[in-house]
Amino acid sequence: MLKVLFMLILLGPICFMKNMFWMVQNMFFMIMFYLILSNFVFNYWMSISYFFGMDLLSYGMILLSFWICSLMLMASDSINKFNNYKKLFLLNVLLLLLLLLLTFMSINLFMFYLFFEGSLIPTLFLVLGWGYQPERLQAGMYLLFYTLLVSLPMLVTIFYLYNNLNTMNFYLLNNYSFNYFILYISLISSFLVKMPMFLVHLWLPKAHVEAPVSGSMILAGIMLKLGGYGLLRVFFFLQLLGVKYNFVFISISLIGGVLVSLICLCQTDLKSLIAYSSVAHMGIVLSGLMTMTYWGICGSYTLMIAHGLCSSGLFCLANITYERLGSRSLLINKGLLNFMPSMSLWWFLLCSANMAAPPTLNLLGEISLLNSIVMWSWMTMFSLIFLSFFSAAYTLYLYAYSQHGKVYSGIYSFSMGFNREYLLLFLHWFPLNLLVLKSEMILLWL
Helix, strand or coil: CHHHHHHHHHHHHHCCCCCCHHHHHHHHHHHHHHHHHHCCCCCCCCCCCCCECCCHHHHHHHHHHHHHHHHHHHHCHHHHHCCCCHHHHHHHHHHHHHHHHHHHHECEHHHHHHHHHHCHHHHHHHHHHHCCCCCHHHHHHHHHHHHHHHHHHHHHHHHHHHHHHCCCEHHHHCCCCCCCHHHHHHHHHHHHHHCCCCCCCCHHHHHHHHCCHHHHHHHHHHHHHHHHHHHHHHHHHCHHHHHHHHHHHHHHHHHHHHHHHHHHCCCCEHHHHHHHHHHHHHHHHHHHHHCCCHHHHHHHHHHHHHHHHHHHHHHHHHHHHHHHHCCCECCCCCCHHHHCHHHHHHHHHHHHHHCCCCCCHHHHHHHHHHHHHHHHCHHHHHHHHHHHHHHHHHHHHHHHHHHCCCCCCCCCCCCCCCHHHHHHHHHHHHHHHHHHHHCHHHHCCC
């Protein structure tokens, strides 16, 4: 794993060379393909060292980080074209990828915490530095304070654990089981805000709406997954407490999912709608994870990877129309079927993935999650019925309103996409449908 980190660190100076924007992106892809190829010769204990290592759980997340960061650069062509501090932008994305990689590779709980919080800083720079409206300052503050406020108790808990057990290694902590409620709350609350759970989700739509397309992609693609990944890691030694108290969070998430789906139906901003839809998706991921059944844990991991690709692709689409029309309002983004006919296929494909149509990875994840949640209690069926129905409803609303209707008269009559945009959307959609054929990687990692 050290070789991958060194490759990334040595990309740093390349960011400041002339005309190296696409070179950095190609290098990201190259390192990622190296990782995929090395997977064939890895025995999973080979890549484990004292502080860093990689098992199947982190492997999927690391690949997702590389993939999304490469596509971020591809989507941010306007930064390259208008020379909007592109060298600093490259460095920022590189730093973000490095921190994410270190987060997913950490075996040590404290190291994980350090990089988990560290990855917040480049994201904040993305929102504040390359965002669109003056409200981005407020969005940045929301992002910072929501996540930092709840992570302080987590730090105290980590030191408490170390004081008592003299270890912070994830694999060694799994041998213990705790029964202190405060320890449980302070450890998981940081992850719940990051996911984000309903009631502590307010920072997410704000950050999404103000962030540039790259910021939205990384937020939807990776940042929300950090919370889920953290929960998957810590629930191994919080099992006793989980059995007792998880029902609270499952109830909040499921009811919250339904409410957020209803909020989606009255959005007029494209980005805002997609952002709220990811809160609803993360609600079902959280509920499945909290049941602590095999189906639930594997399903939540599957849906996290699927949602990372799907949501990121939808944000790209929203940005493509924003670059053409100068607005994200659904009142202006109408009749795109006439305006950008060849983009409508991608709208259709990614919207159908968002509502978990076969053969996408979302379907596999949602089936596992529905199984696990209904197995946990039959009462959850009521909220799940509404969640599934409204999930389809707001996705259809997004598609129908943007593609059909009368074209706004203030826009130019016809516009095709660039090759770069089609490739970008294809690279979001293709793995989403291809990974279904390789589901044992996702369902047999425990």
